[in-house]
Amino acid sequence: MMLFVLAVALWAALFALNLWLARPGAPSWAGVAVPILFGVALLVLWEATVRGFNVPRILLPAPSSIVATIFSSLPILFADFMQTVVKGALTGYLMGCSAALGVAILVDQVSFLRRGLLPIGNFVAALPIIGLAPILVMWFGFDWQSKAAVVVVMVFFPMLVNTVEGLMDTDKMQRDLIRTYGSSYWQGLIKLRFPAALPFIFNGLKIASTLALIGAIVAEFFGSPIMGMGFRISTAVGQLNLELVWSEILVAALVGTGSYGLLSLVEKRLTFWHPSQRGSS
Amino acid sequence: MxxxxxxxxxxxxxxxxxxxxxxxxxxxxxxxxxxxxxxxxxxxxxxxxxxxxxxxxxxxxxxxxxxxxxxxxxxxxxxxxxYGYVFQHAGLFPWRSIAQNIKLPLEIMGYSKEEQEERSQAVLKLVDLEGFGGKFPWQLSGGMQQRASIARALSFDAxxxxxxxxxxxxxxxxxxxxxxxxxxxxxxxxxxxxxxxxxxxxxxxxxxxxxxxxxxxxxxxxxxxxxxxxxxxxxIRDTPEFIALSHRVRQGLRGGHDDLEL
The missing domain is CATH 3.40.50.300 (P-loop containing nucleotide triphosphate hydrolases)
Structure with a gap:
């Protein structure tokens, strides 16, 4: 009990410090410090609660034991990361997104495709992944290929819809201007419409990066070799090894945040000219 | 010709x-x-x-x-x-600097890099925008943007x-x-x-x-x-000649409207 009271006291102290840091006119490093302090306070509270009240580790393991598990099972976590993130999610993401880009250019040229394919796209995008994953596992086998296939299906249409929309996001005057230069279709695409579509494309890429991770992990629930993050989560729960489950969740969260952050960084570089980016620099 | x-x-x-x-x-x-x-x-x-x-x-x-x-x-x-065409709005591409905007028609028409550079510098001078080539359109006033768009239309010397x-x-x-x-x-x-x-x-x-x-x-x-x-x-806009011409234009415009009402 004493532990818990101490933790609450520490949490309150950090909370006060954060309030002070977040005041108007705070130095710039406060922007980084506030979320870190907030996270530390939460971890301390978590640790103290679990220890102080003797919460069973099956319900909620202490952060310290999760960290211990992470360090003792680094090889497993790394193998799962390679299997699920690199082979499954990343392969599927690259294939799905580049295919969507290519098809978007095709759709852009053939109006019949725009009217025919996009409604089907919306339909496929609405299919529940839980239903689709077992079928794709049957088709492509237990290994990462089926996971990549699930990811392709999940990322393809959001990416396609965003890109097609982006390619149409030029005004008539800009298209007329390019026309007065006697430019070809491809010149117009490269010089005008593709750059104009970039904010939309990055929107699609960011949505797809989140979907890819979910898809690759969930697809493993329906059959996989004896590794992978989804496989580990489902079997570790069965073995009541909740520390390992939490470790995998942490890895997934880091990967998700990292890839989203990386994409945002590249986006900022390439679309610095867009009003939404101009304001924040 | x-x-x-x-x-x-x-x-x-x-x-x-x-x-x-x-x-x-x-x-x-x-x-x-x-x-x-x-x-x-x-x-x-x-x-x-x-x-x-x-x-x-x-x-x-x-x-x-x-x-x-x-x-x-x-x-x-x-x-x-x-011909070069100047639209109602400057319509500069925001992802290109002023100089790059002026080079846009030159790139499409396949001019060499050196010639692009040379011509963009020359037309920037022509519209009094020397030294602004590295700026981006949104950093310029409306009048400067329109001058840049005129420079763009002049760059290939139609x-x-x-x-x-x-x-x-x-x-x-x-x-x-x-x-x-x-x-x-x-x-x-x-x-x-x-x-x-x-x-x-x-x-x-x-x-x-x-x-x-x-x-x-x-x-x-x-x-x-x-x-x-x-x-x-x-x-010259205060001379009788200018005023007479303006008057004739105004008559012409009014004439067109009179037809309408008939």
């Missing part, structure tokens, strides 16, 4: 099919523009002045009639880059410059200044200029020939050859 007209239009008609029925944007428009002339098109909205400019530029196809630009049909002329209300969105002080600069530029380059406006002083101040148009259907009601000298300080 040995032909004596830069632009020659005969009986141009253009009808847009809309949901509310056909709209006669142009009816029986005939006009000859000689090389080196500065021609203004003036009239109320809907008189077809912009549409006529777009027909010259091959951005619209006439329903009937014939037109030649530099002795060629408009499509061939467009593809051989016979004989004809088509301008669709280029100064319409700017305040009067900036407008006066740009009008002066445009006249100086025209005298120096000897280009043929087609200029759409709905400002009478602007049309009279700039032009060697003023084409007055009226709406429904869009047609030419008067063609006025300017009697003003080639050298035109801004003060």
């Amino acid at each position: 040995t032909n004596s007209t830069a632009i020659s239009a005969r009986d141009i008609c253009l009808t847009f099919q809309t949901n509310d029925g056909p709209v006669h944007a142009l009816k029986d428009v005939s006009l000859d523009i000689a090389p080196g002339e500065f021609v203004s098109f003036i009239g109320p909205s809907g008189c077809g002045k912009t549409t006529f400019l777009r027909v010259i530029a091959d951005l619209e196809k006439p329903t009937s009639g014939s037109i030649t630009v530099n002795g060629q049909d408009p499509e061939t002329a467009r593809k051989s880059r016979a 004989d004809i410059l088509l301008m669709d209300e280029p100064f319409g969105a700017l305040d009067e002080i900036v407008r006066d200044h740009l009008n002066e600069q445009l006249l100086a530029l025209w005298r120096r380059t000897q280009k043929t200029i087609g200029f759409v406006t709905h400002s009478i002083p602007e049309a009279v101040y700039l032009s060697t020939k003023i084409v007055v148009m009226s709406p429904r259907p869009g047609r030419i009601t008067d063609v006025i050859d300017s009697t003003l000298p080639a050298e035109r300080p801004l003060e």
Whole structure:
């Protein structure tokens, strides 16, 4: 009990410090410090609660034991990361997104495709992944290929819809201007419409990066070799090894945040000219 | 090119099919523009002045009639880059710096890197924007952006410059200044200029020939050859000659409206 009271006291102290840091006119490093302090306070509270009240580790393991598990099972976590993130999610993401880009250019040229394919796209995008994953596992086998296939299906249409929309996001005057230069279709695409579509494309890429991770992990629930993050989560729960489950969740969260952050960084570089980016620099 | 007209239009008609029925944007428009002339098109909205400019530029196809630009049909002329077009808004690409914007037509037309650099520097100087090549469009004022768009249209040195209300969105002080600069530029380059406006002083101040148009259907009601000298300080707008010309343009515009009411 004493532990818990101490933790609450520490949490309150950090909370006060954060309030002070977040005041108007705070130095710039406060922007980084506030979320870190907030996270530390939460971890301390978590640790103290679990220890102080003797919460069973099956319900909620202490952060310290999760960290211990992470360090003792680094090889497993790394193998799962390679299997699920690199082979499954990343392969599927690259294939799905580049295919969507290519098809978007095709759709852009053939109006019949725009009217025919996009409604089907919306339909496929609405299919529940839980239903689709077992079928794709049957088709492509237990290994990462089926996971990549699930990811392709999940990322393809959001990416396609965003890109097609982006390619149409030029005004008539800009298209007329390019026309007065006697430019070809491809010149117009490269010089005008593709750059104009970039904010939309990055929107699609960011949505797809989140979907890819979910898809690759969930697809493993329906059959996989004896590794992978989804496989580990489902079997570790069965073995009541909740520390390992939490470790995998942490890895997934880091990967998700990292890839989203990386994409945002590249986006900022390439679309610095867009009003939404101009304001924040 | 040995032909004596830069632009020659005969009986141009253009009808847009809309949901509310056909709209006669142009009816029986005939006009000859000689090389080196500065021609203004003036009239109320809907008189077809912009549409006529777009027909010259091959951005619209006439329903009937014939037109030649530099002795060629408009499509061939467009593809051989016979004209530069300045739109109502500068329309600079925000992801390109001013210099890169000016190089855009040059890139499309396949000029070498050195020539792109050389020409963009030259036209930036021409429109008084030296030193602004590295800026991005949103960092410039509206007047500077429009000057950059004129530089872009000048960069590939076409004989004809088509301008669709280029100064319409700017305040009067900036407008006066740009009008002066445009006249100086025209005298120096000897280009043929087609200029759409709905400002009478602007049309009279700039032009060697003023084409007055009226709406429904869009047609030419008067063609006025300017009697003003080639050298035109801004003060010329207070001379009796200038006022007389303005008066005639105003009469022409009113005449078009009277027809409407009959």
